[in-house]
Amino acid sequence: MKLPQLFVAFALAALGQLAIAAPTATTNETDLQYEYIIVGSGAGGGPLACRLAMANHSVLLIEAGNDQNGNINISVPGYQAVVTQDPKLRWDMFVNHYQDQERAMRDPKYTYEIGPYEYHVGPDPPADATPLGILYPRAQALGGCISHNALIWITPHASDWNNIAQITGDNSWVATNMDQYLDKVYEWLPTEPTDPTILLNDTMLTQHLAGGAAVMGVGPDPLNAVTGLANTLLNDPNNRANPARDSTQGFYQIPLIMNAGTRTAVREHIQSTVAQGYPLTVRQNSFVTKINFDTSGSTPAATGVEFLDGEYLYRASPLSGGTGTPGSATASKEVIISGGTYNTVQLLKLSGIGPADELQSFNISTVSNLPGVGTNMQDRYEIPVNVQHGNDFNILNGCTFDGKAHDGCLPKWENNPYVLAQRGAYATNGLAATMGVNSKFAADSDIDLYIFGGPVDFTGYFPQWGDAAVADHSHFSWYTLKAHTRNKAGTVQLRSADPLDTPLINFNYFDTGTTEGGADNLDLQAMVQAINMSREALSQYYDYSILLGDSFTEQEPGPAVQSDDDIGQYIKDRAWGHHASCSCPIGADDDPNAVLDSQFRVRGVQNLRVVDASVFPAIPGIFIQAPILMVSEKAADVILNG
Numbered sequence: 350m351k352l353p354q355l356f357v358a359f360a361l362a363a364l365g366q367l368a369i370a371a372p373t374a375t376t377n378e379t380d381l382q383y384e385y386i387i388v389g390s391g392a393g394g395g396p397l398a399c400r401l402a403m404a405n406h407s408v409l410l411i412e413a414g415n416d417q418n419g420n421i422n423i424s425v426p427g428y429q430a431v432v433t434q435d436p437k438l439r440w441d442m443f444v445n446h447y448q449d450q451e452r453a454m455r456d457p458k459y460t461y462e463i464g465p466y467e468y469h470v471g472p473d474p475p476a477d478a479t480p481l482g483i484l485y486p487r488a489q490a491l492g493g494c495i496s497h498n499a500l501i502w503i504t505p506h507a508s509d510w511n512n513i514a515q516i517t518g519d520n521s522w523v524a525t526n527m528d529q530y531l532d533k534v535y536e537w538l539p540t541e542p543t544d545p546t547i548l549l550n551d552t553m554l555t556q557h558l559a560g561g562a563a564v565m566g567v568g569p570d571p572l573n574a575v576t577g578l579a580n581t582l583l584n585d586p587n588n589r590a591n592p593a594r595d596s597t598q599g600f601y602q603i604p605l606i607m608n609a610g611t612r613t614a615v616r617e618h619i620q621s622t623v624a625q626g627y628p629l630t631v632r633q634n635s636f637v638t639k640i641n642f643d644t645s646g647s648t649p650a651a652t653g654v655e656f657l658d659g660e661y662l663y664r665a666s667p668l669s670g671g672t673g674t675p676g677s678a679t680a681s682k683e684v685i686i687s688g689g690t691y692n693t694v695q696l697l698k699l700s701g702i703g704p705a706d707e708l709q710s711f712n713i714s715t716v717s718n719l720p721g722v723g724t725n726m727q728d729r730y731e732i733p734v735n736v737q738h739g740n741d742f743n744i745l746n747g748c749t750f751d752g753k754a755h756d757g758c759l760p761k762w763e764n765n766p767y768v769l770a771q772r773g774a775y776a777t778n779g780l781a782a783t784m785g786v787n788s789k790f791a792a793d794s795d796i797d798l799y800i801f802g803g804p805v806d807f808t809g810y811f812p813q814w815g816d817a818a819v820a821d822h823s824h825f826s827w828y829t830l831k832a833h834t835r836n837k838a839g840t841v842q843l844r845s846a847d848p849l850d851t852p853l854i855n856f857n858y859f860d861t862g863t864t865e866g867g868a869d870n871l872d873l874q875a876m877v878q879a880i881n882m883s884r885e886a887l888s889q890y891y892d893y894s895i896l897l898g899d900s901f902t903e904q905e906p907g908p909a910v911q912s913d914d915d916i917g918q919y920i921k922d923r924a925w926g927h928h929a930s931c932s933c934p935i936g937a938d939d940d941p942n943a944v945l946d947s948q949f950r951v952r953g954v955q956n957l958r959v960v961d962a963s964v965f966p967a968i969p970g971i972f973i974q975a976p977i978l979m980v981s982e983k984a985a986d987v988i989l990n991g
């Protein structure tokens with residue numbers, strides 16, 4: 350049993366060493382010259398860097414984190430929660446859902462610092478604890494957050510793209526044209542759903558899923574629940590052959606970014622591009638602190654970046670403390686910032702691009718006064734209904750989710766690398782299937798609710814949330830993600846002028862954010878509807894009692910929470926998000942808050958673009974990695990072909 354495990358780890362490590370040289374910088378480097386410099390190797394920066402290099406341009410891809418090659422936390426889909434706790438990748442960012450701290454503290458996930466990277470979660474903190482807010486997991490690593498995310502692959506809606514075309518008048522954004530970039534992504538990204546036989550082998554889980562399917566009108570005949578559900582689970586939520594796909598409600602299995610049950614995405618794409626000999630240089634363990642400009646002409650032009658070489662320099666990392674070795678690099682063509690929704694804003698502002706008054710308050714001289722940088726930030730809202738059974742789910746037998754020797758589910762995953770069905774529970778991300786719903790409160794016919802069912806105890810993010818989610822094997826969660834939210838009131842502001850400090854992040858949830866036209870209440874009511882539907886699925890579970898699953902008790906929101914008002918309060922107190930985006934929006938030429946033009950160019954300067962989750966004017970689709978990867982491919986096309 351040990352041998353194959355070692356072999357897999359060895360093979361992966363060997364591949365990585367071949368592909369990407371370890372950082373060796375011990376002296377200040379200042380003569381690094383490339384055509385393109387890209388900051389951040391995640392969803393936005395990674396594929397773009399690969400495409401530019403494949404076109405024979407010399408590209409420097411700078412990444413704060415490093416290549417976690419062979420780290421099973423990343424490769425095992427079942428470890429998607431625990432990987433967000435791995436100190437080698439994680440950045441602990443804390444955000445405010447509400448600026449009123451008393452209101453924010455109604456969330457039991459509210460977290461305080463009690464020592465360096467030691468936290469108290471929930472009410473009654475020790476007297477000297479420092480309030481922090483709500484944990485927002487982020488990753489520093491080759492592949493960015495894609496290397497630690499939940500793997501869910503849902504393509505965007507046509508309206509997401511058509512909206513950008515309409516706002517900017519740039520017709521290259523229309524959905525029919527954007528489709529080619531999805532093809533480009535599929536050239537290197539494998540996706541596949543969990544093998545249904547893994548799920549259906551657990552009859553209690555099957556019973557729950559049958560209940561969810563029943564709510565969507567596709568519940569199987571109770572006498573043939575297992576085979577009936579197997580057919581339902583063949584439905585593909587991304588089906589490109591269905592012209593009405595964006596508004597097709599139903600019960601779906603969840604496609605994941607994996608190959609035969611192993612997470613495979615941006616990290617592997619970068620490795621393979623380097624291995625093929627394209628002129629792509631990855632500088633890992635390097636933190637960019639400033640964009641340099643040539644201000645001699647009439648318009649400032651980006652010429653390169655300043656960085657600090659060193660592992661784990663950013664203070665969000667629990668391994669931070671080092672100060673790094675300074676260096677710089679120049680780009681003869683362009684600098685592209687892909688640091689993600691929070692860090693792109695921080696880096697732009699530190700470099701003099703942002704609201705002049707905010708920059709002035711930190712004595713940063715303004716290069717381009719763009720009031721929209723760090724505004725317009727958006728996210729989903731998410732909320733669960735959780736129940737606990739007397740019995741455990743069979744599918745989780747032996748799973749300890751920690752990669753230790755006693756983890757009974759890991760050998761099965763390791764010893765069956767080629768046959769998905771035989772890899773067991775760890776070849777899933779733990780969420781088995783989803784209801785896709787167009788709520789009564791949606792602005793149009795697009796699906797705006799995904800309600801996921803899985804054998805977990807998921808209540809959102811807080812330190813060690815991953816351990817809590819799988820601490821026992823008897824919980825089940827119907828967990829809602831509200832898409833196409835209307836709140837555009839999120840902000841990212843500098844905390845200090847020190848690049849290694851984290852920024853201040855405010856989401857301004859519900860009634861403290863966008864309220865125009867009842868926006869906040871429409872989002873809230875859609876989520877109340879989702880909780881109703883989750884409870885309906887739990888009640889339909891009992892119609893399939895032939896499968897012999899035992900009874901359960903509701904823990905969250907709990908039986909006492911019944912009226913729409915009480916459910917609404919539960920949602921306002923405890924909702925969270927994890928698709929932060931839109932903080933450097935593309936917009937029309939006459940929009941003073943537009944940060945980018947329709948070709949990702951930062952307004953007011955030359956040779957500088959932004960390509961990541963922050964570019965969207967409105968949060969796209971249901972899940973965000975697919976639209977970001979498409980945008981990354983589009984940016985490459987725009988840069989290479991004008």
Ligand SMILES: Cc1cc2nc3c(=O)[nH]c(=O)nc-3n(C[C@H](O)[C@H](O)[C@H](O)COP(=O)(O)OP(=O)(O)OC[C@H]3O[C@@H](n4cnc5c(N)ncnc54)[C@H](O)[C@@H]3O)c2cc1C
Nearest residue numbers: 389391392393413493494498499501637688689962973974
């Ligand atoms: C827990 C979790 C689960 C998720 N699950 C899903 C999911 O299932 N499906 C889905 O579609 N989306 C999911 N997401 C969201 C998705 O992964 C992210 O939105 C996406 O990766 C963002 O892409 P990005 O390119 O904007 O930023 P990132 O992927 O965060 O990449 C930014 C990169 O830039 C680097 N960087 C930042 N600043 C600097 C600097 N100054 N110098 C050098 N490097 C820097 C960072 O280290 C990072 O690697 C999840 C997110 C989280 C946190």
Ligand SMILES: *[C@@H]1O[C@H](CO)[C@@H](O)[C@H](O)[C@H]1NC(C)=O
Nearest residue numbers: 375376377378673674675676
């Ligand atoms: C690197 O540069 C910094 C200041 O820019 C300087 O203090 C330091 O001594 C230099 N280190 C080396 C190894 O040259």
Ligand SMILES: *[C@@H]1O[C@H](CO)[C@@H](O)[C@H](O)[C@H]1NC(C)=O
Nearest residue numbers: 401402403404405406627628
């Ligand atoms: C890149 O350069 C190589 C070697 O010079 C050449 O064979 C190849 O055709 C070039 N590719 C592109 C896309 O220009």
Ligand SMILES: *[C@@H]1O[C@H](CO)[C@@H](O)[C@H](O)[C@H]1NC(C)=O
Nearest residue numbers: 420421422431434435436752
């Ligand atoms: C996986 O992450 C956990 C923390 O969540 C960490 O303790 C463990 O060392 C990591 N495993 C590997 C192989 O790095």
Ligand SMILES: *[C@@H]1O[C@H](CO)[C@@H](O)[C@H](O)[C@H]1NC(C)=O
Nearest residue numbers: 546547550743746770771773
């Ligand atoms: C199905 O479950 C049984 C009992 O839990 C287990 O022994 C068997 O290996 C499982 N089969 C598959 C294909 O997962």
Ligand SMILES: *[C@@H]1O[C@H](CO)[C@@H](O)[C@H](O)[C@H]1NC(C)=O
Nearest residue numbers: 708709710711712713845846
């Ligand atoms: C900005 O500069 C002024 C004058 O030098 C100084 O008084 C002030 O403290 C500085 N502010 C910050 C935030 O560094």
Ligand SMILES: *[C@@H]1O[C@H](CO)[C@@H](O)[C@H](O)[C@H]1NC(C)=O
Nearest residue numbers: 789874875877878879881913
């Ligand atoms: C939720 O269910 C309750 C009870 O059936 C009903 O009165 C209410 O209208 C529903 N709310 C929404 C938003 O669907």
